[in-house]
Amino acid sequence: MLNLERLRTLDALARHGSVSGAAGGLHVTTSAVSQQMAKLEREVGQPLLVKNGRGVRLTDAGRLLADHAARIISQVELAQADVEAQRGCAVGELRVGAFPTALRGLFPDALCALRAEHPELRVLTRELEPEESMAAVVRGDLDLAVAIDWYNKRMPVPGELVRADLLDDAADVAVPATHPLADRPAVDLADFADDDWISWNEGQFCYEWLVFTLRGEGIEPRIRHIAEEHQTQLAFVAAGLGVCVTPRLGRGPVPAGVRLLPVREAVRRHIYVVWRADADRRPSIRAAVDALRASGVRHATA
Structure with missing residues (x-):
């Protein structure tokens, strides 16, 4: 009988496309993935993987069994859900x-x-x-x-x-305390057309949102600094290096030298x-x- 955990390993390989990706998804080592696949190949009596450059790819038999594995795992998850629901x-x-x-x-x-x-x-x-x-x-x-x-x-x-x-989580514009608008009770994003911006990593959804939104205000943003963490962005603001949008959830302490300005037309996540x-x-x-x-x-x- 086919082993469920080995079928999970094959399913992960099919979804991730690599041994390292499957290992990361399953939270195991790459050697554990290789060992499970070797055992599964012995169980079915034929190769399921072949080398492909520095990686691997599924054989025809591997793809066939991977399709079955996906359906089996889905049924197991449904069974788990039903058992949990019955137990309450x-x-x-x-x-x-x-x-x-x-x-x-x-x-x-x-x-x-x-x-x-x-x-x-x-x-x-x-x-x-x-x-x-x-x-x-x-x-x-x-x-x-x-x-x-x-x-x-x-x-x-x-x-x-x-x-x-x-x-819903509101966001403010963070500016240096020396910024000309620092004492305003509220601002518009268009007020910062001439400022340098601090943003999230390029390609992330929030980066794309910032560029999309500022361009919608007629601003071609000058993104000078990229930082993943909000606290790092705020540290750059405190140093006078630019402005940023900073949501309130999980924001934590705001550095001295930073002013948080609400946006008139509320910016929310x-x-x-x-x-x-x-x-x-x-x-x-x-x-x-x-x-x-x-x-x-x-x-x-x-």
Whole structure:
């Protein structure tokens, strides 16, 4: 009989396209992936992988078995969801991904609540950008992902995922205390047409949003500095190196020498959580969503 864990390894190889990618998705070593595949090839009596340059590719038999493995794993997940739903308890392991400010702003309260209310549930968290974590949910590497839309730009959600809204998060413009507009009670983004900007990494959804939004205001942004973390961006602002948009969730202490200016036409992020539709009945999913929503309410009313 075929071993389920080895079928999971084959499925991960088919989805990721490499031994290292499969190892990362399964949270095991590359040697463990190779060992599992060698055992699976002995079980089926024929090669499932062949070398392809520095990597590997599936043989015809490998692709055939990988298709079956995907269906088997999906049925196992449905069975797990049904058993959990019948028992009515949030138990087992739940793998969650979230972007940095959501992880910092929502998860400490949410995880403490889950630990108190569902002691048999083990939550594993990973810090990932929304695009990465959503793709990981589609692949089956994560159970939940926290993602964002901006008020004027949506992130595509794959059709096989279910979405639940958590909260709306306002953002301000951070400027040096010496900036000519630092004492304004409110500003428009167009007020900063001549400023240098500090932004997220190029290619990320938030970077694309910033460029899209400023161009919509008639501004061709001068992005001089790239920094992943909001605290790093604020440190650059404090040094007088530019301005940035800074959301409130998970922002933390603001350095001396920085002024936060509300935007007249509110700049907001819509924060939500997604999971696979075939896991919709799992009590652990529902418990985590409820805990994240409660944490979002506490943040919004703080």
